[in-house]
Amino acid sequence: MSVRYHNKVVIVTGGSKGIGRGIARVFVENGAKVVFCARGALQSNVNGGMCVCLCVCVSPQRLIAVTVEHYGQIDCLVNNAGWHPPHKSTDDTTAEEFRDLLNLNLISYFLASKYALPYLRQxxxxxINVSSLVATIGQKDAAPYVATKGAIISMTKAMAVDESRYNVRVNCLSPGNVLTPLWEDLAGQTPDAAAAIKAGENCQLLGRMGTETECGLTALYLAADATFCTGIDLLFSGGAELNYGFKSQIPS
Incomplete structure (x- = not known):
């Protein structure tokens, strides 16, 4: 079987579960050496390929340093680590909560990119920055989350301009509804988790949610195939943003 990213070195932040897990697995299956963060330090084989797994609390600078120590190069950085907090109104959201989310969802992307760029330029x-469809269409009771994801897209475009002089491409992947442990956790906080998941499926024109593997294949496309693309935001949404839907929010 031919592989599309043979002997390339890839870092995936937040690569232990969900979208990040799907991305890490697909890159390994396509010949890459993958470094990602998870709880506890270990090495593991994924379908015969090698992943190096680091403690979740490692700093972006340390993550880059360990990768270079192991492999001597970096070919792709996938900024994926992040969190969607439970839905909460602006009135009930504190400044501290907003700052914490900014640090996790946005500033960590900036710092990982900053420390990886000297090696990516070589x-x-x-x-590849993982944003979200809601950065484009908005989301109810999630202003801080949507703000962090919108900033990721803007940062992607600005960094693509800066790094073009080094032939480093910077692109964005914006998933819609993907069935991940986080999605299931959020559904579990509703009165009817099964109904919440069904509603999530019905948001897509394709009538289902995306999968972790499909996310991985889309990221691989950006890294291996989309060599004339930089500064783009690729929607991975099953058509969720298309056509009319019921939008009126009439107070009860």
């Missing part, structure tokens, strides 16, 4: 590599 390899004419690329960065």
């Amino acid at each position: 390899r004419q590599g690329n960065i």
Whole structure:
């Protein structure tokens, strides 16, 4: 079987579960050496390929340093680590909660990119930033989350401009509803988790949620195939943003 990213070195932040897990697995299956963060330090084989797994609390600077120590190069950085807090109104959201989310969802992307770029420039590599469809269409009771995801898209475009002189591409992947442990956790906080998941499925024109593997294949496309694309935001949404829907919010 031919592989599309043979002997490339890829860092995936938040690669232990959900979308990040799908991305890490697909890259390994396509010949890459993958470094990602998870709870506890270990090495593991994924379908015969090698992943190096680091403690979740490692700093972006340390993550980059360990990768270079192991492999001597970086070809792709996938900034994926992040969190969607439970839905909460602006009135009930504190400044501290907003700052904490900014640090996790946005500033960590900036710092990982900052420390990886010297090595990516040597390899004419690329960065993939995972944002969200809601950065484009908005989301109810999630202003801080949507703000962090919108900022990721803007940062992607600005960094693509800056790094073009080094032939480093910077692109964005914006998933809609993908069935992940986080999605299931959020559904579990509703009165009817099964109904919440069904409603999530019905938001897509394709009538289902995306999968972790499909996310991985889309990221691989950006890294391996989309070599004339930089500064783009690729929607991974099953058509959720298309056509009319019931939007009126009439007070009860």
